[in-house]
Amino acid sequence: LYKRRRHVMIAKAGIRGPTPLPLFGNMLHFVGNTTANAYDLFDKLTAKYGKVVRMWMGNHCVLFVRDAKFFEDIFKSQQLITKNNLYDLLSGWLGQGLLLSTGPKWFSRRKIITPTFHFKILEEFVEIFDQQSHVMVKSLMEKADGKTVVHMFPKVCLMALDIITETAMGVKVHAQEHPEFPYAKAVTDTSNIMSDRFVKPFDRFDGYFRIFHNQKYHQLQNNIKIMHDFTDKVINERREALQKSIDSGTYQAGSSVDEMGIKKRMAFLDVLLQSTVGGKPLTNKDIREEVDTFMFEGHDTTTSGICFTLYLLSRHPDVQQKVLEEIHSVIGEDKEKPVTMKDLQELKYLDCVIKESQRLYPSVPTIGRVTEQDVVINGVTIPANTNITLLMYAAMKDPDYFPKPEEFLPERFMNTEDKINPFAYVPFSAGPRNCIGQKFAMAEMKSTVSKMVRHFELLPLGEEVKPVMNMVLRSETDAQLGLRVRK
Numbered sequence: 001l002y003k004r005r006r007h008v009m010i011a012k013a014g015i016r017g018p019t020p021l022p023l024f025g026n027m028l029h030f031v032g033n034t035t036a037n038a039y040d041l042f043d044k045l046t047a048k049y050g051k052v053v054r055m056w057m058g059n060h061c062v063l064f065v066r067d068a069k070f071f072e073d074i075f076k077s078q079q080l081i082t083k084n085n086l087y088d089l090l091s092g093w094l095g096q097g098l099l100l101s102t103g104p105k106w107f108s109r110r111k112i113i114t115p116t117f118h119f120k121i122l123e124e125f126v127e128i129f130d131q132q133s134h135v136m137v138k139s140l141m142e143k144a145d146g147k148t149v150v151h152m153f154p155k156v157c158l159m160a161l162d163i164i165t166e167t168a169m170g171v172k173v174h175a176q177e178h179p180e181f182p183y184a185k186a187v188t189d190t191s192n193i194m195s196d197r198f199v200k201p202f203d204r205f206d207g208y209f210r211i212f213h214n215q216k217y218h219q220l221q222n223n224i225k226i227m228h229d230f231t232d233k234v235i236n237e238r239r240e241a242l243q244k245s246i247d248s249g250t251y252q253a254g255s256s257v258d259e260m261g262i263k264k265r266m267a268f269l270d271v272l273l274q275s276t277v278g279g280k281p282l283t284n285k286d287i288r289e290e291v292d293t294f295m296f297e298g299h300d301t302t303t304s305g306i307c308f309t310l311y312l313l314s315r316h317p318d319v320q321q322k323v324l325e326e327i328h329s330v331i332g333e334d335k336e337k338p339v340t341m342k343d344l345q346e347l348k349y350l351d352c353v354i355k356e357s358q359r360l361y362p363s364v365p366t367i368g369r370v371t372e373q374d375v376v377i378n379g380v381t382i383p384a385n386t387n388i389t390l391l392m393y394a395a396m397k398d399p400d401y402f403p404k405p406e407e408f409l410p411e412r413f414m415n416t417e418d419k420i421n422p423f424a425y426v427p428f429s430a431g432p433r434n435c436i437g438q439k440f441a442m443a444e445m446k447s448t449v450s451k452m453v454r455h456f457e458l459l460p461l462g463e464e465v466k467p468v469m470n471m472v473l474r475s476e477t478d479a480q481l482g483l484r485v486r487k
């Protein structure tokens with residue numbers, strides 16, 4: 001009866017989809033499909049049924065949406081903030097951190113975490129972006145002969161991991177020099193296992209995964225333990241240091257000092273240690289959930305963004321040349337000069353390049369919500385307990401909003417921001433549940449991409465990218481390009 005009610009309401013709303021079979025619904029549509037060709041499947045469904053398509057996965061009603069008008073109501077809503085069950089995969093690692101939590105818990109966490117991303121704190125991280133991208137550039141020199149095909153994802157991933165560990169926890173793990181370091185390996189391994197499970201619907205069920213991939217299941221549990229133990233250890237150490245500075249009278253709210261009372265750069269973790277909810281400090285578990293969430297959200301996403309941008313630049317030498325000219329005019333021709341936040345802000349064309357790259361290859365291609373009660377979206381009533389998958393990658397190629405949608409045209413973002421519909425261009429989502437790390441991510445991507453362009457000419461070598469619609473966008477063929485050292 002309950003299913004029937006939802007069926008009738010969706011039909012009344014004028015939302016259509018393929019005819020469901022008893023019991024299975026439309027699940028058979030997904031058999032034989034991978035996330036690599038999911039794009040084609042959704043394109044075909046849209047051509048037939050429109051920008052909002054209804055599917056039944058057994059008893060679950062799922063709407064696949066690529067309509068910016070629909071997006072607007074979802075993103076603006078204070079009610080539609082609960083994530084759907086696809087995110088459950090992450091809960092063993094991230095607990096109920098900001099990404100996964102909902103209701104009052106999410107609201108209070110969001111309130112205390114927002115100041116963590118204050119401009120003043122981000123400004124101090126630019127030095128870390130610069131140092132770690134320098135390590136990557138040095139390690140790429142031996143491949144920069146103009147002939148070798150370089151696969152960028154593994155290199156960039158370790159660099160992004162070094163950056164996020166130092167900014168989130170204030171510790172260096174030297175993942176680029178020592179990728180086998182247990183914590184670094186556990187993070188990269190876990191991200192890979194999660195991506196793999198995301199692609200295979202049956203593997204998403206814990207019971208199934210445990211029986212049919214027992215070794216991987218144990219590897220995952222072991223990784224989670226390594227990551228939790230490491231985060232706990234760092235939290236304890238930094239809490240002790242904070243207590244010592246309070247005891248010795250050197251403590252100043254909003255700053256971090258070492259044993260000698262010397263002011264240090266604040267890591268996200270330090271800010272969280274000093275935060276309180278209702279007058280009470282956050283527990284170690286609360287802090288761990290948030291730090292682990294930054295670790296997950298803050299390295300795979302930027303890796304993807306940096307890799308696809310470098311790839312696009314290698315295939316568009318005219319755009320690359322403009323980026324180089326802008327770098328020379330803002331930072332100068334000395335390749336070793338460290339960049340500042342002010343420099344990064346002045347790299348306006350590079351900003352457009354990264355925005356356009358996120359439009360074509362969004363690091364987070366889809367997001368999911370579930371309705372907890374009947375809600376009106378875009379003038380129609382959607383019943384409670386409906387899963388909504390927002391196909392952001394598709395909406396950002398909608399010709400109604402983006403002329404010549406398949407072309408890489410950074411200029412579309414030049415001085416035209418007010419003309420681009422903010423609910424059609426949503427790589428960082430929008431509204432109350434948008435990406436809290438957006439400014440951090442843009443600064444990291446600009447710093448790294450500009451560093452690469454200053455040192456290397458990026459060449460169109462190797463295979464083309466084949467995007468895979470994982471939780472975070474990847475490419476079946478990696479991001480391949482060639483490098484030539486600039487004189």
Ligand code: HEM
Pocket residue numbers: 083098099100110293294297298299301302305362363364367368426427428429432433434435436437438440441
């Ligand atoms: C290119 C880089 C990035 C992109 C495209 C991106 C995109 C997104 C998107 C689309 C969401 C919404 C997810 C959803 O509703 O399911 C999100 C949420 C979030 N992001 Fe990012 N992100 C990026 C980098 C980062 C970084 C560097 C951090 C942290 C250092 C971060 C932290 C978060 C957190 C904590 C949330 C959850 C916010 C909440 O629910 O209140 N992200 N991000």
